[in-house]
Amino acid sequence: MTNSPLIFDRKLIADRAERARALGPATFLVERAAGDLADRLSAVLRKFPLAVDLGTPTDAVGKLLAGHASVGSVVATNVSEGRLRPQSASKIVADEETLPFRDASIDLVVSALALQSVNDLPGTLIQIRRALKPDGLFLAGLLGGNTLTELRESFFTAEEEIEGGASPRVAPFLEVREAGGLLQRAGFALPVVDVDNITVRYGSPFSLMRDLRAMGATNPLIERRKKPLRRATLLRMVEIYAQKFSDADGKVRATFDIVWLSGWAPHESQQKPLAPGSAKTRLADALGTREIPTGEKPGG
Numbered sequence: 001m002t003n004s005p006l007i008f009d010r011k012l013i014a015d016r017a018e019r020a021r022a023l024g025p026a027t028f029l030v031e032r033a034a035g036d037l038a039d040r041l042s043a044v045l046r047k048f049p050l051a052v053d054l055g056t057p058t059d060a061v062g063k064l065l066a067g068h069a070s071v072g073s074v075v076a077t078n079v080s081e082g083r084l085r086p087q088s089a090s091k092i093v094a095d096e097e098t099l100p101f102r103d104a105s106i107d108l109v110v111s112a113l114a115l116q117s118v119n120d121l122p123g124t125l126i127q128i129r130r131a132l133k134p135d136g137l138f139l140a141g142l143l144g145g146n147t148l149t150e151l152r153e154s155f156f157t158a159e160e161e162i163e164g165g166a167s168p169r170v171a172p173f174l175e176v177r178e179a180g181g182l183l184q185r186a187g188f189a190l191p192v193v194d195v196d197n198i199t200v201r202y203g204s205p206f207s208l209m210r211d212l213r214a215m216g217a218t219n220p221l222i223e224r225r226k227k228p229l230r231r232a233t234l235l236r237m238v239e240i241y242a243q244k245f246s247d248a249d250g251k252v253r254a255t256f257d258i259v260w261l262s263g264w265a266p267h268e269s270q271q272k273p274l275a276p277g278s279a280k281t282r283l284a285d286a287l288g289t290r291e292i293p294t295g296e297k298p299g300g
Contacts (some may be wrong), residue, residue, distance in 0.1 A: 006232045008117045008171065010095070010221045014079050017057060017216035026214035027058050031196075033112040033258055034060035036066060036196065038261070040139060041110070046070065048108035048137065050252035052077060054128070055096045055114030058217065070225035071108065096124055101131040104265075110141040113258070116173060117220055126184035135267035138188065145195055145257030150245040151208065167225035174259055188263025189270050196258040200266075201251040205241040208254050 020026075049072040053061045056076070057150070065074045075090040077099075094100050096111075096118050118124050128138050137231050152170040159166040174182075176195050183191035202208045212218050248254045264270060 006119050006222055008119055009222050009224075010079065010097070010117070010119070011128055013117055013216065013220045016213075016218060016220070017145050024214065025058070025216070026211045027060065029200075029215065029256060030056065030058050030113045031060045032198070034058075034064055036063040036258070037061060037112055037139060037141060037259075040262070041065075041068065041070065044137065048072065050106055051075070051108040051110065052101070052106050052112040053130075054099075054109055054140070055079065056110075056112040057114060061110060061112050062096050088111060099127045099131060100126075103130045104133045106131050106133065107136050109136070109138045109140075111142070113141065115140055116142040116144060116169045117171070121174070122185060123238065125154065125182055125188070129187045129263070129265055132265035134265050136265040137262065138264070139260075139262045141196070141258045141260050142174060144179070144254065145176050146195075147173045147257045148218035149206070149255055150241060150253060154205070154237045154241040154244065157240050158233050162230065162233045162236055163177070168221050168223055169219055171179060171219065171221055174258070176259055178258075179259055181187035183261060186263075187266065189266045191261075191263040193262075194248055194260050194269055196260065198256040198258065200254045200256060201247065203251060205252055206236045208252070248293070 038061075047070050051065055051071050051074045053065065053074055053076045055078055056062070057078075058074070062074055062076050065071045073090065075092060076093045077094040077096075079093070079095045092100065096114060097120055109132060115124065117119060125138075132138060148170050155169040156166045158170075176193060179193040180191050183193070200208075202211075210219075241252055242250075245254075
């Protein structure tokens with residue numbers, strides 16, 4: 001593991017997930033991600049005898065993989081025993097930041113809405129790549145991009161107005177443009193990154209915040225303000241949110257971006273880019289045009 005800065009309070013995340021599970025979790029987002037993951041996996045024409053569901057907060061992915069024709073045994077892992085549902089036939093309590101798997105021991109690693117809260121995402125990706133057998137697949141969706149940008153902006157403006165300064169209220173999320181580089185740094189072959197932009201509408205910002213609590217997804221930052229949120233600040237935030245991010249019917253919008261990462265553990269059978277200078281045909285010939293030597297002006 002690298003000496004990455006500690007951004008997320010991992011114990012707090014686990015405790016809040018336990019509370020959400022006890023009170024009745026909101027699962028619509030992870031269920032959507034699980035369905036998308038299963039669809040993406042269906043496009044891969046190969047078998048995966050041993051798969052790991054890494055940290056997904058419900059058993060939605062495990063249920064879908066259990067009925068998937070290309071997947072054999074599935075092992076579910078989570079940092080919390082309570083989040084490993086009884087339906088998980090094989091389960092391991094393990095932190096996504098410190099994986100317990102041997103090198104080259106797994107055919108498939110999948111994850112839905114879990115990896116956005118690891119402190120050392122590059123280190124976790126390296127561990128996943130090492131755990132995969134040659135030509136093994138990694139496929140994960142995590143919250144990123146502009147997720148909760150409306151809530152972030154509304155809180156920032158309200159705190160600046162009421163308290164004269166802002167504190168971090170919404171966690172930072174992975175930027176799409178950085179994700180491909182992380183996969184390459186971790187040693188994955190054929191990396192692919194894309195994003196699913198989801199807009200959820202709520203009756204009020206209070207409804208959004210209730211859903212976030214029911215997801216166990218309230219502020220997990222170590223540097224969060226420890227004092228209770230002032231009522232005046234909260235009410236001003238709600239007012240700003242409604243003013244800036246509501247539709248004609250009065251409902252407010254909340255953005256959730258799911259960034260999808262996929263990559264393969266390197267194998268000699270995989271396609272590789274041509275070495276520089278190995279082309280057999282000049283680009284100018286392929287385009288049916290004349291090559292202009294360096295220094296010569298066009299039309300000269």
